[in-house]
Amino acid sequence: MRLIAFGDSFVLGQGDPDHLGWVGRAVRERPEITLYNLGIRGETSADIARRWRAEAGPRLRPGESGLLFSFGANDCAVEGGAPRVGAAQTLLHARAMLTEAGKLGPVLLVGPPPMPDPGICARLETLNEHLKTLAGRIQAPFIDVFRPLFADGLWNREAEAIDGAHPGSGGYQRMAELVMAHPAWRTFTGGI
Template identity: 70%
Template sequence: MRLIAFGDSMVAGAGDPDHLGWVGRAITGRREITLYNLGVRRETSADIAGRWEAEARVRLTPDEPLRIVFSFGVNDCHLEDGAPRVATAETLKNARAVLTQARALAPVLMVGPPPVADPGVCARVESLNAALLALCGRLQAPFIDVFHPLAAGGLWQTEAAAWDGAHPGAGGYQQMADLVSAHPAWRRFTQAAE
């Protein structure tokens, strides 16, 4: 199976000394999965919406099943010139487009955005997380909420605060990977590779 992960620096695993991030850790031991981690630092939902299809199509093959996972939103919530980089309505429009179009190619799954150390950004991320969850429900697209369990656990934000305010170390990424890999939606999503 080929697994393509589109997203931001959280998907890329920025700050992880092992360079696995949550995606690499969520498939540890799954040798039958070829991972294409296409997370890019500072990218917003608009950036991902503009590039995902071309990058996915070159990785299609008739010989292996494909899965596409999206995870974004934190960068949309950061302020730039006093306003969020991407307004919530626009983020939801981008999410609807990528999920709808991508599932014409392969099964899709969305992992919600994680918390950050900055309380203002974190509040906007929490609100966006709820909106993305509702959108995925309407689209009947699987969604994994990592925001609330990570915020409740505190490790992600503690590690992020100790580094750059957004990205945790190995422990935070492992905690997120454990949440994702234990979720029934993830197990169903990757079951063709088992």
């Protein structure tokens, strides 16, 4: 089984001293899964939309591959006085990626985690809800990690202590636990 994960620095696991992030932790006890972690720090949904198909191609095996997407924090970061990617454009990218990827194998969208910066966090909360609605509309599985991670507080406490954005091993472990406990994860990883 192959899991191809696309996203930003949170998918990559930036800040994790164990270099696993949440994705690595979620598959750590699953030796039957080959993980291709294709998270890239600083990438927006537009960046991922441009590259995912070419990078998935050599790693895909029909009936054996699942495609995971998780993004949003960099879209919501402000650059030049406005978010790097507007919410409407993020949703268009998400729809296109999930629709096309769904033709190649099982897909899963994991919502963005919170951020300590209140402005970015507010935009992320709104984007998370829009992504959840979109996923429901196109019948793509979605895991909301924003609310439980925000309520728990560990993610943001670690992020504030490290670099203002990325947590350490505790935050990534908490996110992995949330993802692994969700029925959509079990269905997704059972289908690849």
